[in-house]
Amino acid sequence: MPFVKTEVDIKTDYTIESVDPDWLKEGVKSPKHLMLDPEPCILCRACEDVCPWNCIFMLDPGIVQNTEDEAVEAEVQNSFAIFVVDDNACTRCSVCVERCPSDCLYYARLPEGDGGRRTMAAVPMSQKVDVDVE
Numbered sequence: 001m002p003f004v005k006t007e008v009d010i011k012t013d014y015t016i017e018s019v020d021p022d023w024l025k026e027g028v029k030s031p032k033h034l035m036l037d038p039e040p041c042i043l044c045r046a047c048e049d050v051c052p053w054n055c056i057f058m059l060d061p062g063i064v065q066n067t068e069d070e071a072v073e074a075e076v077q078n079s080f081a082i083f084v085v086d087d088n089a090c091t092r093c094s095v096c097v098e099r100c101p102s103d104c105l106y107y108a109r110l111p112e113g114d115g116g117r118r119t120m121a122a123v124p125m126s127q128k129v130d131v132d133v134e
Contacts, residue, residue: 030092030107032092032108032109033087033090033109033110034056034087034090034092034096034097034106035105035106035107036083036104036105037104037105038083038104040103041083042101043058043080043081044101046096046099046100046101047096047099047100047105050096050099051096052093052095053089053090053091053093054089055088056083056084056085056090056096057083057085057086058081058083058084059083059084060081060082061076061077061079061081064076092107
């Protein structure tokens with residue numbers, strides 16, 4: 001079915017208000033973050049395509065190959081792509097989780113043992129499958 005542009009009602013009764021910075025510091029968002037299990041990922045990029053906030057990115061591992069951090073370099077050495085989420089833009093709407101054909105996206109708290117550092121979710125080249133996502 002081809003995409004058909006439809007008319008959208010634009011709201012005119014919205015009131016703009018300043019946001020209290022202290023309220024923002026209290027943590028308005030969920031403490032859970034979008035995570036990727038790289039094992040079932042087929043690199044179809046449906047999550048990236050469907051995200052309404054454009055906060056999901058599949059990046060080329062070459063971006064971090066010459067890093068000074070040996071652990072990061074080792075993590076992406078045999079990867080085809082690196083899954084990255086902009087947590088500031090992500091609203092945890094779950095559209096990407098519902099769209100993923102291989103059920104590899106989920107929400108979880110960041111690991112405490114790593115100081116809250118999320119792994120890069122490097123997806124091995126061997127898992128790439130040619131998929132047409134519409």
